[in-house]
Amino acid sequence: MRAARQVWSGVYNLVLGLVTVFKHLGHKAITLQYPDERMPMFERSRGVVVLLSDPETGKLNCTACMVCARICPVYAIDLERSEEPDPETKKRYPVKFEIDNTTCAFCGLCEEACNFDAIKLTGKYEFSVYDQKTLLYDRDFLQELGRDVPYEKKKKPLPKAKAAPKADPTSPKPEEPASPKPEESPEESPGEDKPEA
Amino acid sequence: MMVDSPDRPEPLTGDRNLETEEFVVNMGPQHPSTHGVCRLILTMDGEVIKKVVPDIGFLHRSIEKIAENRTYHQFMIYTDRIDYVSSMNANHAWCVAVEKLAGIEVPERAEYLRVIMAELNRIASHLVFLASFAIDLGAVTPFLYAFRERERIVDLFEMTCGQRLTYNYMRIGGVSKDVPKDFVSETKKFCSYLYPRVDEYEAILTENPIFLGRTKGIGLLDLPTAINYSVSGPPLRGSGLKWDIRKDEPYSAYEKFDFDIPTGENGDTWDRYKVRIEEMRQSARIVEQALEGLPEGGIKAKVPARFRPPQGEAFARIEAPRGEMAYFIVSDGSTKPYRVKIRTASFCNLQALPVMARGWKIADIVAIFGSLDIILPEVDR
Numbered sequence: 001m002r003a004a005r006q007v008w009s010g011v012y013n014l015v016l017g018l019v020t021v022f023k024h025l026g027h028k029a030i031t032l033q034y035p036d037e038r039m040p041m042f043e044r045s046r047g048v049v050v051l052l053s054d055p056e057t058g059k060l061n062c063t064a065c066m067v068c069a070r071i072c073p074v075y076a077i078d079l080e081r082s083e084e085p086d087p088e089t090k091k092r093y094p095v096k097f098e099i100d101n102t103t104c105a106f107c108g109l110c111e112e113a114c115n116f117d118a119i120k121l122t123g124k125y126e127f128s129v130y131d132q133k134t135l136l137y138d139r140d141f142l143q144e145l146g147r148d149v150p151y152e153k154k155k156k157p158l159p160k161a162k163a164a165p166k167a168d169p170t171s172p173k174p175e176e177p178a179s180p181k182p183e184e185s186p187e188e189s190p191g192e193d194k195p196e197a
Numbered sequence: 198m199m200v201d202s203p204d205r206p207e208p209l210t211g212d213r214n215l216e217t218e219e220f221v222v223n224m225g226p227q228h229p230s231t232h233g234v235c236r237l238i239l240t241m242d243g244e245v246i247k248k249v250v251p252d253i254g255f256l257h258r259s260i261e262k263i264a265e266n267r268t269y270h271q272f273m274i275y276t277d278r279i280d281y282v283s284s285m286n287a288n289h290a291w292c293v294a295v296e297k298l299a300g301i302e303v304p305e306r307a308e309y310l311r312v313i314m315a316e317l318n319r320i321a322s323h324l325v326f327l328a329s330f331a332i333d334l335g336a337v338t339p340f341l342y343a344f345r346e347r348e349r350i351v352d353l354f355e356m357t358c359g360q361r362l363t364y365n366y367m368r369i370g371g372v373s374k375d376v377p378k379d380f381v382s383e384t385k386k387f388c389s390y391l392y393p394r395v396d397e398y399e400a401i402l403t404e405n406p407i408f409l410g411r412t413k414g415i416g417l418l419d420l421p422t423a424i425n426y427s428v429s430g431p432p433l434r435g436s437g438l439k440w441d442i443r444k445d446e447p448y449s450a451y452e453k454f455d456f457d458i459p460t461g462e463n464g465d466t467w468d469r470y471k472v473r474i475e476e477m478r479q480s481a482r483i484v485e486q487a488l489e490g491l492p493e494g495g496i497k498a499k500v501p502a503r504f505r506p507p508q509g510e511a512f513a514r515i516e517a518p519r520g521e522m523a524y525f526i527v528s529d530g531s532t533k534p535y536r537v538k539i540r541t542a543s544f545c546n547l548q549a550l551p552v553m554a555r556g557w558k559i560a561d562i563v564a565i566f567g568s569l570d571i572i573l574p575e576v577d578r
């Protein structure tokens with residue numbers, strides 16, 4: 001009797017499993033044929049990092065404030081700041097801005113930390129190359145990548161400093177957009193002309 | 198049986214031909230059912246396992262040491278990589294520990310969002326378990342189904358934080374971004390979609406005679422042994438103890454939700470599987486309740502970028518999908534932790550494998566190892 005019940009239960013459950021599987025026969029495939037079809041990326045997708053430019057002037061938004069380079073957990077950003085501000089925009093700009101895509105973790109901390117809408121992680125994900133060295137993206141290439149990236153100004157540039165306090169290494173970095181008072185440390189002042197130490 | 202062959206000039210006689218020898222089998226490091234790179238050194242007597250020695254360390258990245266050179270904010274991305282199948286939970290544990298250290302109050306909405314993400318991630322992690330466990334035992338169909346459902350969870354995560362594996366979503370004091378507009382409706386849709394799917398997996402696996410033959414009564418782990426080996430998570434609950442940090446030491450907003458803790462009876466492989474299946478349903482219940490009661494408000498407490506917690510120590514643990522995950526932080530008052538110790542469930546659960554696998558056949562080790570749901574990067578860190 002027990003054996004009969006076991007056999008019955010076994011057969012029943014095998015059939016139940018098969019019925020479940022066969023129910024799926026008519027379904028449409030959920031996979032895509034990749035190189036021909038592509039998944040649309042979400043707006044927030046974190047892929048290759050690009051530098052954004054001002055659509056009007058075509059210049060980089062970046063003021064080379066170094067915040068992103070300091071927050072990057074894997075030290076993937078290497079940047080150098082111009083000695084003189086740009087004559088047109090009256091802002092400092094990066095003379096060198098390199099992102100090492102071999103180490104970048106696509107964490108998004110740089111985008112979060114930047115106060116000038118200058119750096120963004122995009123939905124681009126196809127960046128395989130044959131030569132590893134070409135993964136070191138320089139400023140102009142990053143700018144080119146960012147040309148067609150739409151963005152909205154989520155953070156206003158900081159108002160001009162009234163009286164810039166002395167360089168205080170402990171002052172909170174502008175990671176907090178909500179913070180009302182304009183935090184001003186020399187490297188972060190957009191249009192500052194006076195020479196600094 | 199003796200065969201006369203030219204290779205054996207001297208026919209073996211006497212007792213010697215009846216002698217059996219132990220045979221050492223190397224399973225791994227690259228073995229599909231070790232789920233990563235783990236080497237199991239099996240001492241076999243015929244087909245019966247006499248001894249198992251897990252050889253770990255292939256994935257060691259010294260994350261604990263790295264923590265000493267990173268700020269508290271920066272270390273968040275490394276927690277993703279401790280347990281990449283449930284990064285949200287690893288993020289969560291780090292946040293809870295640092296917040297405890299610095300005494301930061303987290304806004305209510307952020308706590309709810311954390312719970313939603315952690316539970317969705319628990320479902321995703323259990324789906325990966327189900328998929329790999331089923332395919333280890335030769336059932337290919339549930340593998341495909343489970344990954345289909347996981348894809349939807351991963352889409353929800355990508356929609357919110359932009360990544361599909363290393364989410365880096367939580368922040369000290371809250372979460373990084375608020376959920377997008379359609380997240381709540383999409384997640385609700387997903388939850389109602391999940392229940393029938395879990396029933397489907399059960400229809401294929403739970404009572405399937407082949408599956409029962411491979412799992413029922415195999416790899417017994419009795420409760421005292423489990424406790425002595427600090428086993429936690431589903432393997433412990435499978436052995437019959439109702440122990441879940443979410444209930445017993447609630448963190449975040451878990452005390453506000455109503456859910457059950459499934460337990461097994463015998464502590465065999467099947468029980469551990471069943472506990473996880475049931476946990477998926479319970480997690481979906483928690484997600485539904487949290488979405489229902491999602492409060493409005495801020496998502497992040499104010500934490501300066503140059504965050505310096507006070508000197509001292511903090512220990513916090515959470516219930517990750519694989520068991521208890523805990524961080525012990527020693528702070529010297531600077532922006533970087535002085536020392537971080539990470540307790541991961543996989544490491545402790547793996548220690549019980551030699552006890553569980555002893556005396557079973559070599560084919561069973563796949564089922565036993567699979568039922569522990571070990572993630573190797575979590576073992577090695």
Ligand code: SF4
Binds near residue numbers: 061065067113114
């Ligand atoms: S934080 Fe923004 S503005 Fe500052 S250096 Fe980086 S990209 Fe440029």
Ligand code: SF4
Binds near residue numbers: 071105106110111121
């Ligand atoms: S995404 Fe993260 S790792 Fe990559 S450059 Fe930005 S901060 Fe560095």
